[in-house]
Amino acid sequence: MYNVGMKSFFSFHLVVFSVCILLYTATGISQIRSDLYISVTYSDSVDAVCYYPRTSPPAKGYPAIIDVHGFGLSKETEIPFCTTYAAKGYITLAYSVRGHGSSSGLSQIMSNVERNDLACVLSFVKTLPNIDTNSIGIIGSSQGGLHGLWAAADQLPVKAIVCDAIIPSWASDMFSNGCIRRTFLNLLKTADVRWDPIRDTLWEFVRRDMYDSLLELFPRGRDFEIGENQTSSIPLMMFLKWQDHYFSPADGIKSFLNFPEPKKLYVGTQGHWSDLSVSDWLFQSDQLSRWFQEFLKGSHSGILEEPQFAYSCSSLPMDSNGYFKWTGYSSPTWPLAGIELFRYYLHSDSLISISSPSGSVDSFYLENKYLNPSYTFDTAFVEGFKGPRFDVLLPKSTRTFLSPVLAEDIMWIGQPKMRLFVHSDYKVFPLHVQIYEIDSAANKYFINRINYTERHWIPGSSAWIEVEGIPHAHIFSKGSRIGIEFTNIDKNNRKLLGNFPFVLPIFENCGVTVFYGPGYPSYIELPLIGNPVFVESDEKGEKGKSFLLSNYPNPFNPKTIITLDIPVKSMITLKVYNILGEELITLVEGFEDAGIRRWEWDASRYSSGVYFVKVGIQPLQGSSSYYGLRKILLLK
Structure with missing residues (x-):
């Protein structure tokens, strides 16, 4: 360090x-x-x-x-x-x-x-x-x-x-994933620069949203071969x-x-x-x-x-x-030793979890409204793509998913990715992801993003999209949540430039439906160092209850002891999943009294790799349910 x-x-x-x-x-x-x-x-x-x-x-x-x-x-x-x-x-x-x-x-x-x-x-x-x-x-x-x-x-x-x-590849990077980065306009309108006529051609392409022409013309002679x-x-x-x-x-x-x-x-x-x-x-x-x-x-x-x-x-x-x-x-090396890719699946209760979704298929519609065609790109540019008129005529639509509370610090380092099953009736639509840390007081802090604008969708069709975002290194603190916000306009609450869209908005009425659940395991993938252990109550939560999930040894071969500290008598479900989110075994499903309980898992018939222990807890007294997830490592 x-x-x-x-x-x-x-x-x-x-x-x-x-x-x-x-x-x-x-x-x-x-x-x-x-x-x-x-x-x-x-x-x-x-x-x-x-x-x-x-x-x-x-x-x-x-x-x-x-x-x-x-x-x-x-x-x-x-x-x-x-x-x-x-x-x-x-x-x-x-x-x-x-x-x-x-x-x-x-x-x-x-x-x-x-x-x-x-x-x-x-x-x-x-x-x-x-x-x-x-x-x-x-x-x-x-x-x-x-x-x-x-x-x-x-x-x-x-x-x-x-x-x-x-x-x-700086020139094509400004048009990544079908988007036009707003800072590209700075290169075309910076004061005190005397321009070659190519600038005027590029500006016309931008204001008329001629994305394909921009992508074909601008990187030529600028990106490295x-x-x-x-x-x-x-x-x-x-x-x-x-x-x-x-x-x-x-x-x-x-x-x-x-x-x-x-x-x-x-x-x-x-x-x-x-x-x-x-x-x-x-x-x-x-x-x-x-x-x-x-x-x-x-x-x-x-x-x-x-x-x-x-x-x-x-x-x-x-x-x-x-x-x-x-x-x-x-x-001494890159990528860093210890990085693992974790898929955070979307769940119907507006949560993300590294366990695969269960229950029924769900969806949400992300709408991009353009309420007044007389409010053009040129007007929005003059206003800086912000302000009351912009916010009313091109309103931001969002859908937020939260992880459970983190039981320990974890480090995100590398490039995020989204893989979503979507349907749209439009040729063009935006679909951006903002990644936040949500602290224990529910304050949210923007970290980084994934940007995507579809340019050539077949209206009425459905398909998977897979897009990489902007890499980052951030330590999520114990007690915080990871927040994933889907949006049509990538503005956020960061003090420095957060009130400007990171990529240019789409001046069209359009939208996209995102499906998730069994059969449509849509997810956000983060490269992490650490154990994304969750122990948390539902939204109504009951203060003062703590359910500690651990295992020893870890790594193990071929047996490990899974320990759960239960403060009150509860209905306990304890299952093991593989890295794909497939259930392998149920270790316990029934009532357990308060106290420390231990169960052994013998993984002799499984290959080396990462596995997950998931616990579900329903106390006899109180309406809150709890669950936890722990990563364990089998090394043979």
């Missing part, structure tokens, strides 16, 4: 920028600044700023870092970083990407044109006096981070790369963010696993509107500083002896700004 958290780049958070301003103020007299223009084509040049240390150059020359800004910004936003690292003995250069700042040319929105410009800038940097041409690094966030990935894919002659808040980054030997450090409103970390994690060594990955917070965490910022600052020290200065920093993967987990309590508590961990 690490004790201090991570660094975010200066483009995205005022707190980060402010800290660097303090460093800049304290060290500004230690560098020499030069402003210049660098030719990138016969007609275009980029506006740059270069800082030199005032110290005498090393025998081989100074190491150098090229710092590239985020979209919609300029070289000026990178000055705090440049001055700080010039004071550490690096030549630093930041430039305004074409169409930004005082650079000429037009932005094609992070395309191959900007990719070619980077090679020209690098060639220029190698001509600077007193520079070690074999020790040049690249750093950037978002658009700037993409430049680092380009450098790796093109095998440019650089010695180290640090990329923040970017993924190789398969395998592009798998041959580079340039040391690469990547920072990804669980709550990133632009780019899901899923593609970044998968791609990183295929990158050659040396490499290092951090996934956590601090960037693209994720939670602020000073400790996490400090951790990332330390990581990138030692990365450049190791590879650009050739000075041993110890970073390669540390685990390759670092990550941060959110958890309660939440502070007054709406930010979770973040705790950092590290691991």
Whole structure:
């Protein structure tokens, strides 16, 4: 575990920028600044700023870092970083990407044109006096981070790369699962950017909801080709963010696993509107500083002896700004050891459980109302897709399912998935899932999501849909519940941007029916570490009663003793299920007096794997029913 958290780049958070301003103020007299223009084509040049240390150059020359800004910004936003690292003995250069700042040319929105410009800038940097041409690094966030990935894919002659808040398939990721991410509009309407005409075409596609045209046009020349980054030997450090409103970390994690060594990955917070965490910022600052020290200065920093993967987990309590508590961990492998996939089946009592559903088939209808056709996309855009008119004319429809109360902390880490059996009479319909933690006081805290918009449904048909969502790392606290909320409009109660829809709404009257129960085992799947043990009463609940379910040994081979502590005489049902939710055996079904009761399960005839013990409890006195679920592990 690490004790201090991570660094975010200066483009995205005022707190980060402010800290660097303090460093800049304290060290500004230690560098020499030069402003210049660098030719990138016969007609275009980029506006740059270069800082030199005032110290005498090393025998081989100074190491150098090229710092590239985020979209919609300029070289000026990178000055705090440049001055700080010039004071550490690096030549630093930041430039305004074409169409930004005082650079000429037009932005094609992070395309191959900007990719070619980077090679020209690098060639220029190698001509600077007193520079070690074999020790040049690249750093950037978002658009700037993409430049680092380009450098790796093109095998440019650089010695180290640090990329923040970017993924190789960033362009198509903004249209995942049939949705258009709302932040895509920022790329088309950001102030202070001079656009190539491609922007106008893309905007028309968005406002007319021409999803297929967007998906075909925009990723071309922007996403990386398969395998592009798998041959580079340039040391690469990547920072990804669980709550990133632009780019899901899923593609970044998968791609990183295929990158050659040396490499290092951090996934956590601090960037693209994720939670602020000073400790996490400090951790990332330390990581990138030692990365450049190791590879650009050739000075041993110890970073390669540390685990390759670092990550941060959110958890309660939440502070007054709406930010979770973040705790950092590290691991030599990814995925983490101990992760298991748990399917939370929808049940007719609005509960989710890892036991397969019983009883009768049930369903709910999720309606997407569009009450006034004169309220167009253009009007909603001007209003920010929020406010009283938006909420009335495009109302949010929801259906919520809750888990039983958790008997211990469990960690969700990885990508959620939904598999639902649905019916719709419409060609297009939205179906989003929001995942919450519900504390013991019934306060709900949004964590992350699964987004899905169907674009080509056959009206009147029924089928299974299976969709992966945005990965996250979160520790659900003992005594809380897991909340699953289905909705047509993905707005939530998060203080930071929760009142904006994460993906664009559908301006049509439509809807979808979700079926669940026997024969239609619809579920939400979460990758978890820990034992999702539930011991809980029904909604009327009776305070003061506790039914403790345990087993020993665990893991076991082939026998284990299952123990239940019963405070009052009750009707007890105790059954064992396999990982598919199939009932294997009933250990007890009858009345038991108060006290500790034990039953042995002999699993000699079963294969190694995960099993579940489910207990149902009905006290003789009182109307509340109770149930519990425990995971047990058979190892042969």
